[in-house]
Amino acid sequence: MELVRLKVDVIVAGSTSGAQAARNATATIPIVFMGVGDPVGTGVVASLARPGGNVTGLSNLSPELSGKQLELLKEAFPKISHVAVLWETANAGNVVSLREMKVAAEALRVTFQPLEVRGPDDFEPAFSAIKRERASALIVLRNSVTGTHQTQLVDLAAKSRLPAIYPDRALVDAGGLMSYGPTFLEPYRDAARYVDKILKGAKPADLPVQQAMKVEFVINLKTAKQIGLTIPPNVLVRADRVIK
Helix, strand or coil: CHHHHCCCCCEEECCHHHHHHHHHHCCCCCEEEEEECCCCCCCCCCCCCCCCCCEEEEECCHHHHHHHHHHHHHHHCCCCCEEEEEECCCCHHHHHHHHHHHHHHHHHCCEEEEEECCCHHHHHHHHHHHHHCCCCEEEECCCHHHHHCHHHHHHHHHHCCCCEEECCHHHHHCCCCEEEEECCCHHHHHHHHHHHHHHCCCCHHHCCCEECCCEEEEEEHHHHHHCCCCCCHHHHCCCCEEEC
């Protein structure tokens, strides 16, 4: 890893795969991660209270939230029976999220269709598969692929006229229909605080992993209108933010 060769003071990793790569590359340079849904289950840290080694950071609770995302979709659109899920196999957090979502899908009696995306070139084939299998809704998991190519992804979902829920507000600001996940700026602020503590002498092993404290539900009514969907009042009232 180039950052290790440069002997930087701290490495900040923004995803599960990034945190794993940094951890594998160095056992001495402090690492602060963000956007890791299950840091213990994916082997990034030994435990939340006692991370151990040179790694600590912020967990975004992605696995726990994935089932709730499906529940919100089903509540907003009760006729949903077949849900497609875009995920990245290289992201260990996505693997954990899929397991949680499968349990929720069985409870809600919803057919579950995972579709792997390794890069933006996989989006068009994925949406062709969604159309072919007649999926009635879409869930997008948080990973480097879906996060980097937000506009393309949101546009394809709109063209398909699919009810879709995303992992964070940035995709709804870009034109997505709904999102449910940790607040967008909180992890960056907390990561900066941890970096500051480490630069002042604190050891990552002594800094417990923080979990996201605030989760927000965002709805874009402009998008709903554009693709011909109506959000029920009982769902609208639960939103933390509504884009009109």
